[in-house]
Amino acid sequence: MPAPSSRQLLVGVRAAGLNPVDFKTRRGDLRVVQRYRLPVVLGNDLSGEVVACGDQVRRFRVGERVFACVARDTMGAFAQFAVVDEELAAVIPASIDFATAAAIPVAGLTALQALRDELHVSKGQRLFISGGAGGVGTFAIQLARRLGTQVATTASPRGEALVRQLGADLVIDYTRERPASVLSGFDGAFDLLGGDTLKQAFAIVRPGATVVSVAGMPEPDAASNGPGRGPGLQALFWIGSFSLRRCARRHGARYRYLFMHPSGPDLSELGRLVDANALEVVIDSVHSFEHIADAMAKLESGRAKGKIVVTMTDVP
């Protein structure tokens, strides 16, 4: 049983959301940016009930329904009980069930912070979002459309109907066409894939525009906002992102990498939008916790449409 410190909540977990960072952590892919003392309990997204509060917790009470992306240096959401820093949690609006709430944090926060803080999207702009049918993309398309931005996205025929229903104005079937051969002059790009698609994004945006990735190689400035701020990290990112930054310069574009940061206030904002039916949480599938390995394998296949969630008991 984890013990909450003075500013933490002990949460009885009812549901947990799965994210690619979970299997990347399990595989050790992220050791360069974040090291854990093993053994460690995986999992970042949770929803549940507060069962105990640290003595300095002011904003939550025992019995309240909360959701959170837990602190990345501890994780721990894939368990019956987890501790959450008070400032990272938010109350779940009454209209939202536990499974839906657990699907929101990492993907919703990433989309919100990229569009608001890095891309500064606004009405009348045109935004390219790669990989629109997944967890982050389904939030990003809707949030961009809400801000009055036109959205072009990539999806296979498996995801096309979904991204159109969420508001995408233009859908490129990436199995048949290269986005850079059909799109140009965009005001920004949000990359969820990295690799060649990220390189194409620089050709899609107009000079002076920003390309934000959460899947490519981080650039040096990201080292100060990211996890595990080791002294060598900035240098490593400088080297690793050299060809991306050169590609950005060639097109007159700006390259930014975003490390999402957990935030209770941002989560409250997302909860309000979902409660007001202004934001749909797209759920690919809900599994019982006993089948989390199958759920993770499904996510790892890279084909999820929206979010994959596990529930601790048969909760609605």
Ligand SMILES: NC(=O)c1ccc[n+]([C@@H]2O[C@H](COP(=O)([O-])OP(=O)(O)OC[C@H]3O[C@@H](n4cnc5c(N)ncnc54)[C@H](OP(=O)(O)O)[C@@H]3O)[C@@H](O)[C@H]2O)c1
């Ligand atoms: N830096 C951060 O803080 C941060 C935060 C959140 C996420 N991320 C990263 O962002 C990435 C996306 O996360 P996610 O949760 O959205 O992943 P996800 O839910 O697993 O994405 C799956 C979706 O990607 C689509 N897809 C796969 N290959 C594609 C391609 N070549 N072109 C277009 N779509 C493609 C699939 O559609 P089809 O089946 O139609 O192919 C599927 O619907 C991951 O790498 C994750 O680690 C980073």
